């Protein structure tokens with residue numbers, strides 16, 4: 001959270017969508033508990049998902065907020081100095097916020113990440129991961145644990161390899177020539193690595209296999225990792241991007257899913273690589289989809305977050321002049337995302353998506 005003041009003295013809190021507490025879409029607005037005054041008994045924050053602007057309706061708070069991922073231009077405008085001449089000062093988080101007051105340096109870093117300007121170590125991290133791609137792919141092929149993990153998710157090894165997935169083993173890191181490189185990649189150790197694409201650049205997302213044993217499904221593993229001190233399930237580079245083919249190769253009718261494993265599951269079921277893009281999250285790519293994509297089938301997760309994101313993304317995509325179809329995963333106990341459904345029920349459990357897809361043609 002960053003506080004900025006405009007020249008007119010208007011105070012604006014710039015938030016990341018990850019700072020919203022339990023967001024829910026109601027009547028075309030995203031409602032969330034307010035992290036600015038710290039309420040968790042009423043969704044007093046009301047945000048327009050298309051513009052990213054919102055307000056807290058708590059009488060004592062009345063904060064003006066901007067969600068930076070939903071309106072990167074406005075966030076850039078407010079945080080950038082000079083271009084608008086409007087910004088006069090930035091402050092750390094206010095006293096009553098659950099977020100501690102930021103130091104000047106932390107504010108600078110926070111500002112840089114809001115503008116998505118990668119720091120030097122982030123560029124070096126991406127460069128190293130890119131150079132290691134062939135080694136990581138060979139390691140995945142050779143790893144009994146890696147193959148068993150994919151098998152548990154019902155993903156054939158060849159499908160994962162054809163999408164560039166690899167495994168960063170501790171041995172690969174130990175063989176790096178420089179201590180600085182080894183330290184930089186330490187947080188990626190023992191992870192399945194998925195290459196991501198942003199416009200003109202590459203990013204990565206890594207899923208830890210820490211503590212995973214054959215026979216554990218993703219829910220058991222998630223539970224194991226949720227305990228304090230365990231590695232984060234997923235980490236990303238900055239910039240990250242989407243798990244997909246290069247932009248110019250995408251089909252004009254696209255399926256958008258949340259997770260990288262959802263995309264692998266759909267490709268395992270016979271969809272073509274150019275037809276499916278995984279967001280690796282629930283935000284649209286900051287650079288936008290290519291203009292030749294005319295129709296988007298939103299097929300996000302079946303949980304509350306997926307439903308909120310479906311409404312938000314469909315509003316954003318329609319605003320861009322694209323046709324949108326939404327396929328919500330039914331709450332039928334057959335899996336909350338496409339990978340889980342594919343694992344539990346094979347093609348039959350993908351029927352809602354297959355049906356929506358057939359209706360596009």
Ligand SMILES: [Zn+2]
Nearest residue numbers: 034037056061
């Ligand atoms: Zn508030």
